Amino acid sequence: MKHAATPNVGAAMKQRRKALGLNLAQLAERSNVSRSMLSEIERGNANPTFTTLWNITQALGVSIDQLAAQSQAEGPRIERQEAIATPRLLSQDQQCELVALNPVDMASDVEWYELIVQPGGELCSEAHIHGTREHLSVIAGQARVALDGGVYTDAQVGDTLRYPADIAHRIENRGQDTLRAFLVVHKGRP
Known part of the structure; x- marks a missing residue:
């Protein structure tokens, strides 16, 4: 008799x-399951009880069936970040919004918005x-990047500006339409 493989819920949970x-600390707080237990489950070193799995899936906003189905999927996976989970920063004057697009685990080297x-x-x-360094690619409107010391350059739709960001700098919208751009921040090493 052939047995079906036990689904690796840890990998699906981590994803x-x-x-x-x-x-892990945030999930531990939301699920009331210890951080160490969550880590063990994600690494495949622990098999959660039904109650533990229920608490985890409720904190993750999925059903146990959905998590099990995801864990049995084979081949390449596509990671989806829901809009509600995407960090958004709004300036105090509400004129600028930054939408963080990079995975949290990559933020130490590269961030894109x-x-x-x-x-x-x-x-x-x-x-x-x-x-x-920053890389600004304009997709709608007009941008001006100004560096400390009076150096500035304008950009139109389709243009990309690359500049040092280890000095004070600003991105301005001097046009009449909303500026939309992708901003990539490639961090230097201290």
Whole structure:
């Protein structure tokens, strides 16, 4: 008699947790399951009880059936981050919005954002760590990047500006339409 393989719910759980942008401590708090137990389950070293699995799936916003089905899937996987789990930062004057698009685990080296700036708005940044560069690709509207010391360049739809971000800098919308751009921040090493 052939037995079906036990689904690896740990891998599916980890994938779902990351898609929601949660770390183990945050999931532990939401699920009331210890961080160490969650880690053991994700690594495949522990088999959760029904109650533990129920608490975890409720915290992850999926059913046990959905998690089991995901864990049995074979081949390449596509990770989906739901819009509600995507971090959004709004400037105090509400003229600029940054939508974080990168996975949380990559934020130490590279971050990428959708940048939305209303007409007349600007995103001002202090100097980032030494060696950091930004890459701004305009997809709608017009942008001006100004560096500390008076250096500036304008960009139109389709243009990409690359510049040092280890000095004070700002991204301005001097046009009459909303500026939409992708902003990639490649961090230097301290």
